[in-house]
Amino acid sequence: MQEQARRIAGLLYDGVLSPQDWYDGMEAFKETVGCTNFHQLTVDVNQGMVLESLANINNDEAQANYDQHYALIDERVPLAMRLGQGQVMLDHEHFSDRHMSRSALYVDCLAPQGMKYTMGLVLRVEGSVRQYVGFMRAVDRPHFTKDDRDFALHLAPDVIRAAHLRSHASQLARHMALGLAALDALPQALVIVDAHCRIQYSNPAADRMLARPGAMGVRHGRLSCLEGNAQVRWQSLVAAACSRQGTGMAGALQPAPGARSLVVTVLPINARHPMALHQAPWRWQSCTILPLQAVSTRA
DSSP states (O other): OHHHHHHHHHHHHHTTTOHHHHHHHHHHHHHHTTOSEEEEEEEETTTTEEEEEEEOOSOHHHHHHIIIIIGGGOTHHHHHHHSOTTOEEEGGGTSOHHHHHHOHIIIIIIGGGTEEEEEEEEEEEETTEEEEEEEEEETTSOOOOHHHHHHHHHHHHHHHHHHHHHHHHHHHHHHHHHHHHHHHHOSSEEEEEOTTOBEEEEOHHHHHHHTSOSSEEEETTEEEESSHHHHHHHHHHHHHHHSTTOOSOOEEEOOOOSSEEEEEEEEEOOTTSTTSEEEETTEEEOOEEEEEEEEEEOO
């Protein structure tokens, strides 16, 4: 069992960033405790809505039916909601066979899918959001035992930690996607570089500008000024913005006078920002935001 617990925990940690590994981890957990199905559910109890539903039921209609009609009247849910994070619920300890034989959930929802007894584990409690996973046994299998509960409790710390990491990674991904969508929509050219001027991100306006001949360009993946003195000043501004002391505006630069002028403003990203670049072990450097401002053409 110890080896199986380590395998399941490893899959779930890999599943923080990989939906397939998370699914495989829950599948392995399900099989180890002798079940045919699992259903992970995340609900917002204040809004009365299901935020996420993950199950190995190969019946989309049945799962949608549960989410829409049974999830919020499921008598197992209030039991799970009263439990603390990491606690385990065995339904036979709360509901008699007589109750199950008369319950709409057990008779109309679970039984047609060949399921009966449930073991539930509370994964996450954050404000009004509750997340738990239920493991269901086939109708011809006995109820869960103390050994099943002990195995779930043994694995619970790793499952909970992985579930929190998975939730936070999803939030970061959503925020990053929204942020990048906003940057992509800017009419101003914007580029993010590291301390060596290597380009980490450029929005479409910057891509269009850098594709045209001008005072700045891309050399071997680095954003560079084409004029020598401007390049020295440019590298100095970027180094200042990416230093540990870099705060506020690092400076502005007009790379070259003449027919086509370009003003570059150099700003540091906060070292704690997710897009800051890990330049050295245990030390975060700020990367630099470069709004490449108003490009004008002179006659």
